Amino acid sequence: MEKVTLTVNGFTQSVLVESHETILDTLRNRLNLTGTKKCCDEGTCGSCTILMDGKPVLGCLTPTLRCVGKEILTIEGISSGESLHLVQKHLVKSLGLQCGFCTPGVVMTAIPFLEENPHASRNEIKESLSGNLCRCTGYKKIIDAVENAAEEMRS
Amino acid sequence: MEYYHSPDSIKDALSMAREFDGNFIYFAGGTDVQIYRKQKLEKNEHIIDLKSIHDLNSISIKDEVLSLGAMTPLDDIIKSKEILKFFPVLVEAAKSVATPVIRKTATIGGNLLVRNRCTFYNQSQEWRNGVGSCLRDVGDICQVTGGKNDCFSRNVSDTAAALIALNAEITLINSNGMTQKPIKDIYLPCGIKFHDLDNEIILTQIRVPFSPKKWWYKKLRMRKTLDFTSLTIAATIDNQDIARICLNGVSMTPILIEEPIETLTLESLIKQARKNCKTVDNDLMPLKYRREMINVYLEEFWNSIYI
Numbered sequence: 001m002e003k004v005t006l007t008v009n010g011f012t013q014s015v016l017v018e019s020h021e022t023i024l025d026t027l028r029n030r031l032n033l034t035g036t037k038k039c040c041d042e043g044t045c046g047s048c049t050i051l052m053d054g055k056p057v058l059g060c061l062t063p064t065l066r067c068v069g070k071e072i073l074t075i076e077g078i079s080s081g082e083s084l085h086l087v088q089k090h091l092v093k094s095l096g097l098q099c100g101f102c103t104p105g106v107v108m109t110a111i112p113f114l115e116e117n118p119h120a121s122r123n124e125i126k127e128s129l130s131g132n133l134c135r136c137t138g139y140k141k142i143i144d145a146v147e148n149a150a151e152e153m154r155s
Numbered sequence: 156m157e158y159y160h161s162p163d164s165i166k167d168a169l170s171m172a173r174e175f176d177g178n179f180i181y182f183a184g185g186t187d188v189q190i191y192r193k194q195k196l197e198k199n200e201h202i203i204d205l206k207s208i209h210d211l212n213s214i215s216i217k218d219e220v221l222s223l224g225a226m227t228p229l230d231d232i233i234k235s236k237e238i239l240k241f242f243p244v245l246v247e248a249a250k251s252v253a254t255p256v257i258r259k260t261a262t263i264g265g266n267l268l269v270r271n272r273c274t275f276y277n278q279s280q281e282w283r284n285g286v287g288s289c290l291r292d293v294g295d296i297c298q299v300t301g302g303k304n305d306c307f308s309r310n311v312s313d314t315a316a317a318l319i320a321l322n323a324e325i326t327l328i329n330s331n332g333m334t335q336k337p338i339k340d341i342y343l344p345c346g347i348k349f350h351d352l353d354n355e356i357i358l359t360q361i362r363v364p365f366s367p368k369k370w371w372y373k374k375l376r377m378r379k380t381l382d383f384t385s386l387t388i389a390a391t392i393d394n395q396d397i398a399r400i401c402l403n404g405v406s407m408t409p410i411l412i413e414e415p416i417e418t419l420t421l422e423s424l425i426k427q428a429r430k431n432c433k434t435v436d437n438d439l440m441p442l443k444y445r446r447e448m449i450n451v452y453l454e455e456f457w458n459s460i461y462i
């Protein structure tokens with residue numbers, strides 16, 4: 001085991017980890033941040049997406065030791081108190097989630113995408129979320145929600 | 156036990172590689188390596204992460220010659236306006252790999268060395284135990300052909316097809332020094348040992364020598380995203396009217412057909428492609444369909460030349 005210092009959602013803490021461990025397992029099993037979901041555990045579903053220095057990465061493929069010295073942001077760090085981020089708000093409003101398992105990954109993919117591409121078209125939004133599998137909604141309502149969030153973010 | 160190392164120079168990475176004597180794996184984006192580790196198909200103890208070696212992540216274009224650091228993420232290639240201007244076939248290929256989020260981590264060097272795939276091999280350990288293992292794992296027959304000697308798993312690198320069609324070269328470094336090779340020459344016609352690089356070698360640079368006057372690219376897969384290729388074809392025509400057509404996903408190596416456009420005919424192109432591709436039934440798409448699609452794509456390419 002190795003002792004590492006991680007900065008997650010603005011808090012810096014030391015934690016003992018295995019040297020091959022992924023940040024997904026560290027977040028869920030050692031830091032009790034279970035908002036980030038473990039679904040396929042092999043890069044195909046997007047539900048484990050988190051931000052590393054503002055860039056989306058798949059938690060299930062990222063070694064924890066690669067996260068040392070980086071700012072990690074998870075779904076738990078997105079809303080400010082009771083008020084949801086616009087992407088979250090519109091997912092709720094447009095019924096963009098049912099079981100909710102894919103939702104943290106969708107939010108963590110959509111936010112940096114919209115920040116970088118505030119004028120993205122519907123097709124570009126679709127493409128940006130093409131690595132986020134959802135077995136419930138049929139996708140249309142997720143795309144609607146992200147499109148609506150983009151519109152409100154611009155106004 | 157497993158150990159993670161993050162050297163900050165090529166020299167340190169090579170000396171670690173020597174110290175671990177084969178019991179290591181280089182880790183670039185890790186988007187291929189990690190899956191093999193999880194599926195217990197890659198068991199070496201030491202991970203040597205190349206991420207902290209800064210000079211491996213770079214893009215530069217001078218006189219229409221492109222130099223790319225091996226650790227350049229595919230997403231940076233897609234976003235480069237200059238690469239799009241001079242080498243659009245490479246951008247199309249990079250765009251067709253995996254998903255937008257994976258492409259932010261996945262590197263061009265890692266994509267060139269992505270391991271060959273087969274429906275009977277790229278599965279969980281439980282799945283593999285269920286069907287019986289194969290030559291490439293711990294078994295003694297090929298589950299596809301029943302043979303005892305050859306593995307036909309497919310090279311699936313999309314950017315290899317584009318870079319070979321662009322006649323690109325790579326720079327390789329090991330403790331004996333630096334060498335340069337055409338990319339097409341590193342691949343071997345074997346599903347298990349699919350390239351001839353010794354395991355200490357670090358791929359450092361990719362050089363694309365010319366901007367083609369025409370290009371064509373298409374990838375066949377189940378979904379428009381996420382899926383590995385069932386057939387990728389990248390083609391270019393240079394200023395001397397040499398056509399380079401590279402097929403991948405249908406054989407153990409990328410297959411290159413290189414000929415002056417003046418002497419090439421569609422019939423001979425299809426004939427050479429079908430003869431050289433050792434396509435077997437080891438993909439989700441049916442074999443007959445994949446073979447037919449070789450003809451369909453080559454015909455589409457051929458028709459595009461005269462537009």
Ligand SMILES: Cc1cc2nc3c(=O)[nH]c(=O)nc-3n(C[C@H](O)[C@H](O)[C@H](O)COP(=O)(O)OP(=O)(O)OC[C@H]3O[C@@H](n4cnc5c(N)ncnc54)[C@H](O)[C@@H]3O)c2cc1C
Nearest residue numbers: 043181183184185186187188253261262265266268269358
């Ligand atoms: C869901 C999913 C979908 C995917 N779809 C595709 C696809 O459509 N097409 C495709 O081609 N791939 C696909 N991949 C595989 C992979 O994401 C890409 O091939 C990617 O480009 C690999 O790059 P990497 O940097 O992550 O490589 P890594 O996984 O880090 O490395 C791959 C191999 O190259 C070696 N290596 C890497 N860099 C160097 C170097 N500089 N010197 C020496 N050795 C090196 C490693 O040791 C390893 O053996 C997919 C993966 C996933 C999880």
Ligand code: SF4
Nearest residue numbers: 273289297298306307
């Ligand atoms: S082609 Fe045969 S030997 Fe090779 S991975 Fe597939 S089943 Fe195994």
Ligand code: FES
Nearest residue numbers: 039041046048060
């Ligand atoms: S759990 Fe990481 S991509 Fe599915």
Ligand code: FES
Nearest residue numbers: 098100134135136
């Ligand atoms: S809401 Fe259930 S998987 Fe997306």
